[in-house]
Amino acid sequence: MLERKALKKNEPERCILIGAITQEQNEIKSQEYINELKFLAQTAGTKSIKVFQQKLDKPDPNTFLGSGKMDEVNNFIKTEKIDIAIFDDELTPSQLKNIERILNIKVLDRTNLILDIFASRARTSYARNQVMLAQYEYLLPRLTRLWTHLERQKGGIGMRGPGETQIETDRRIIKDKISGLKKKLEKIDRQMASQRGNRGKLVRAALIGYTNVGKSTLMNTLSKSNILAENKLFATLDTTVRKIVIQNLPFLLADTVGFIRKLPTQLIESFKSTLDEVREADLLLHVVDLSHPSYRDHMKSVDEILKDIGTKEKPELVIFNKIDSLSKDPEGKERAEEIQQEISEALKGNCVFISATKKSNFVTLKKKIYNLASTIHSERYPYNSFLYEIE
Structure with a gap:
């Protein structure tokens, strides 16, 4: 054994x-x-x-x-x-x-x-249920493996969640668990959809991007809140929504779970609420870690998921974060400026370069967000007067 x-x-x-x-x-x-x-x-x-x-x-x-x-x-x-x-x-x-x-x-x-x-x-209970559903769906076709009864294992990584407590891992029980979790999540999803519908006539923006690019740090700075931000993958699982005001324009900003290459299908299907925040957003703020050598691949991975869920055509601002990591010396600063110029030309200026931790270039960031969000607001809610109260 x-x-x-x-x-x-x-x-x-x-x-x-x-x-x-x-x-x-x-x-x-x-x-x-x-x-x-x-x-x-x-x-x-x-x-x-x-x-x-x-x-x-x-x-x-x-x-x-x-x-x-x-x-x-x-x-x-x-x-x-x-x-x-x-x-x-x-x-x-x-x-x-x-x-x-x-x-x-x-x-x-x-x-x-x-x-x-x-x-x-x-x-949260909702996030735990989402993960459990994904784990059970992963486990179901693997019940005939050598470690059939998971209670024999002693814990450690790969054994969290249902693996620690599930004893009778036969197909019928697992299928019943999956069915029960889906019903529970569907009910919560309906409640969350109703809550999203009751948020009033405000533009909805969503922070999206690869995992560990600084979305939560940016959210904290823009909203002056204290969302967990760590130098670890998937520090954020639960979708957080905050009301942001730039100049005279209030809008809602959602911080969503980060994407990753080879993201398990089970997770894409299970984390419906995060994807719904993206699907129902009016504006996507795509955060990219410019200091990462594979940032282009990261952008491609995010774009592919957006395409899969039918949101690639939404208005999008690409926010290149961590520029301070590129310009620590004169040579690096010069190279960083060249990279920014190349990217800006390729994206036709629909981007901004910042440091979320040092709050670098936030005036430009807020201006670009305001211009996009105010245009959307004027089209969606033309009779809201607060947009016209500023000179």
Whole structure:
């Protein structure tokens, strides 16, 4: 029987990270994903010890890696006392079962890791139910894996949420759980939709963007509130809405959960309320971490999700954050100015460059938001007089 060894109190689990280099995912792209996976693992509370990557035409349908590389991984696990193997792609149920049998340790894939982080971050009953629904839907096709009864496991990352308490993990019970959670969430969704409808004749804006780009910090500054903002992935799960006033224009601003590459389908479907805030927004404020080397890919990932949910045609202002990280020296400042010029030309000026932490260029930011929001307001609510009370 597979059992995790007991960990000393406060000792992080030791993990290895495993990825594939393929024609669809070259070496550079694979390394970017692995770096992101390492940050995900750190956010989940585990310690990354080593990275294993293998060039493959396509992942092995049985074990993801080839037999030789799997032997290398297995030997390292035994020598270095590794607790978890984390794969950078979603494993099929059969791959998961086969790999656990070979490695004899806990095996997670990227989807399971993200779900685990969401479980640890959920602070409200609604968010917890959303995460539980996603976890159960992930669990359902994997009930025949080696660790069928989750109560045998001893906790740690990948085991939060339903895995800690669910004992009888047969399909009927899981399906009943999924059905019950969907009904509960549908009821809350209707209530939240009603609340959104009662917000009055105000323009609705939504902060969107990749995870950990500074949306909550920007929200705090604009609204003078105190939303949790951390240098961790998915610090925000629950949608927060604040009333903002710029000059004479009040509008509603929603801070939404961050997106990520390879975002699990279960989460996209489960986090309906966040997506509804985006769908029903009049204006999208797309925050981008300009200091991140993969910021273009991050923008593309967000754009793809917006397209999937039918909101890509909404008015959008792209807010490039963390410009202070690019201009710490004269050479960096010059390069930052060149990048800003290139981006501004490409986006036809529909962007702004700021530092949310240092409040740099906030006058320009507020002016651009005001111009967009006031135009929308005049079109939607032409008889509201407060727009015309300012000179």
